[in-house]
Amino acid sequence: MVRRPVAWIVALVLFAEALGVLAVNWFLGVVVDRQDMSLAGLDPDMMSVSSKIGGVVFGLYFALCGLVSLLVALRDRAPAGLGRVLLISAAVVHALLGAFAWGLIGWTAFLLMVVVLALIVLLLMTYDGRPEKPVDPAGPADSGTPPPLSPPAAPTAP
Numbered sequence: 001m002v003r004r005p006v007a008w009i010v011a012l013v014l015f016a017e018a019l020g021v022l023a024v025n026w027f028l029g030v031v032v033d034r035q036d037m038s039l040a041g042l043d044p045d046m047m048s049v050s051s052k053i054g055g056v057v058f059g060l061y062f063a064l065c066g067l068v069s070l071l072v073a074l075r076d077r078a079p080a081g082l083g084r085v086l087l088i089s090a091a092v093v094h095a096l097l098g099a100f101a102w103g104l105i106g107w108t109a110f111l112l113m114v115v116v117l118a119l120i121v122l123l124l125m126t127y128d129g130r131p132e133k134p135v136d137p138a139g140p141a142d143s144g145t146p147p148p149l150s151p152p153a154a155p156t157a158p
Helices: 002-035 044-075 083-104 105-126
Strands: none
Touching: 002 044, 002 105, 044 083, 083 105
16 A cells, blocks of 8 residues: 555655756866866866766666666566665665765754665565465455365265
């Protein structure tokens, strides 16, 4: 009952996060490029390009994780194989980002990372152990088929 809405929410959050990471890193690359200052002798152009490349790579990573979550929501099936690995790795990344955010940014960023982590873990856990075919709760006796015939009784001696 709660599986599909959680998968939709996770997909939306991960797509938004992909756009946010891409935009922030692109903006940082533009700022470094316009400042034209080096940091410890590093080339400013190289720092600008690497920031933009990092933003694109992590943006695509989060978008791919969002796509996996979207497919889970559309199919209403558990992620398997590479999709499951991607969602688990996204959960680990959010746990690490939350730990760094607590020390560098503050508790609000930490709280945001923990909420996303909880949503991803909830998505993974709600589909965990779910049978692929629905089981008939009434059992075979109430399924409309006649019960199996019992073997004939052995004749008794007079």
